Amino acid sequence: xxxxxxxxxxxxxxxxxxxxxxxxxxxxxxxxxxxxxxxxxxxxxxxxxxxxxxxxxxxxxxxxxxxxxxx
Numbered sequence: 001x002x003x004x005x006x007x008x009x010x011x012x013x014x015x016x017x018x019x020x021x022x023x024x025x026x027x028x029x030x031x032x033x034x035x036x037x038x039x040x041x042x043x044x045x046x047x048x049x050x051x052x053x054x055x056x057x058x059x060x061x062x063x064x065x066x067x068x069x070x071x
Contacts, residue, residue, distance in 0.1 A: 005068040045070035
């Protein structure tokens with residue numbers, strides 16, 4: 001998680017607070033924009049976006065992957 005630029009708490013926050021959008025293969029995603037104002041790989045970015053892709057099962061949410069974008 002650290003290497004990809006997100007925390008477990010951010011993923012939980014995104015899933016709990018942001019609208020869910022259907023994606024491929026019956027999965028869902030959502031996006032959470034966070035202030036960043038830092039450098040990533042030598043370039044400065046103002047915003048970091050967390051995008052978990054997950055499946056909502058009857059008794060749990062299974063996170064398949066999480067992407068992080070900076071802009």
